[in-house]
Amino acid sequence: MEDIRLKQAVQAIEMPRAMEERITERLCRAARRRPARWTRPAVAVLAAALSLTLAMPVLAAHVEPVYDLMYLVAPAMAQSFQPVRQSDQDNGVRMEVVSARIQGDSAQIYLTLQDLEGDRVDATTDLYDSYTVRTPYDTAGHCEQAGYDAETSTALFLVTLTHLEGQAMPGDKITFSLREFLSQKEERTGISIPADLSAVSTAPATQAVDLRGGSGEAFDESSFRALIPNLPENACPVEGFQLTSLGWVEGKLHVQLLVDDLLDNDNHAQLYLTGSDGTVLEPEASYSFWAENGSGDSYEEYVFSLSPEEAENYRLTGDFFLSGNRTQGNWKVTFPLEG
């Protein structure tokens, strides 16, 4: 194919006029919102202060100390929050919407989660994507933990909603619901996996798989074939993970890891090679696919670019991220959001 044809074909693409107008309008709207950035440090300071102070048992079942602290840290901001104090309880866990405020095109909501029966709510508690905010208009939102009180097993969260059309957030009823949360999350980094990289098969059996994702500069789903599990013993020392295969495929080292029950947890790992001099070799690509037995187990296959001779100087290492506990329930609070 002549080079000129490629250039001509790509240059025939024009951004549609309507798209150009949409992007310009959204960017102008974002630019108009820029003054709001000045309030963010105050929020960050407040969140940090709450995180520190809530190490003491100030939150308990009451919310007044939260207001006291707000007034102390940022009185103007505290005044703009309206008390809500509506709660719902299920499975021994209480969710309470403490306060909320509207500011321009966004709304901020403080809510707490308290385990009344045990320690399922802890400092690592994560609502991940299991919460829903229902509003009469389209919003984008995110939720972050703002503090934790170990004495009462209470975690404080800040939910921020932004009107997708960039309009001022109207006062209206909002429903916040939660169906599960993760806690007792743990990070185990730099874990050595005792696999002998000098004795890896150079002709392993492979198979075509139905990929669900992947990453890395060399990620190429069209040419990828996964190893067929070939290790009789699990060498991975971290519970919930199994080292299932090793093999050289087209001159690249493939390492396959099985994550148990991924559908029921958020466990994940990152494998890499550590050299005898401490250097780290990251995989050039990784591929994810479900186990075929429908168990919810997931395979991750990492591809490293090095020679078999070089591999003898490396050991397999992993960072593991475990979400130990998953608590389910049905918590829902509907409350008025007032401007």
Next chain:
Amino acid sequence: MEPSSVRPADEIESIVHTYGTTLFRLCLVMLGSESDAEDAVQDTILTYLQKAPRFTDTGHEKAWLITVAANRCRDMRRRWARHPQLPLETLERCGPDREDCGVLEALMQVPPRFRVVLILYYVEEYPMEEIARIIGRSVSAVKMRLQKGRRLLEEIYRKEYL
């Protein structure tokens, strides 16, 4: 050129108008989705507005935007379980005729790491050294990708369109 951190509307309009199509071409070919390309272009220009980098000239500015857009496309592709195929009618709506669409469809079947080099070299006409800087690889890696990318493109095009 010293962009200020807060841009008036007419300046934003000018940036989108000046670079929108260049970025859209790259993002559409890299992502194979009109809506994802729109998001990537918007994210790129938003990053430009937020970071307000200083540029020595317009060439520097354009290369910076292309670098950010290429990185954005790479990040978006990493998160996908499946890579979309751009329907022919969507391609035609963006300008190319039937013959051009054949070339573009073949191009979009070339793996992304070769595709981006082909676009930067043959369409944007950047030298190897600049492409190496934009994609964060060595010049020899760019030469190899260009060579292999061109061969793959020709093979795909001959097989499916000739």
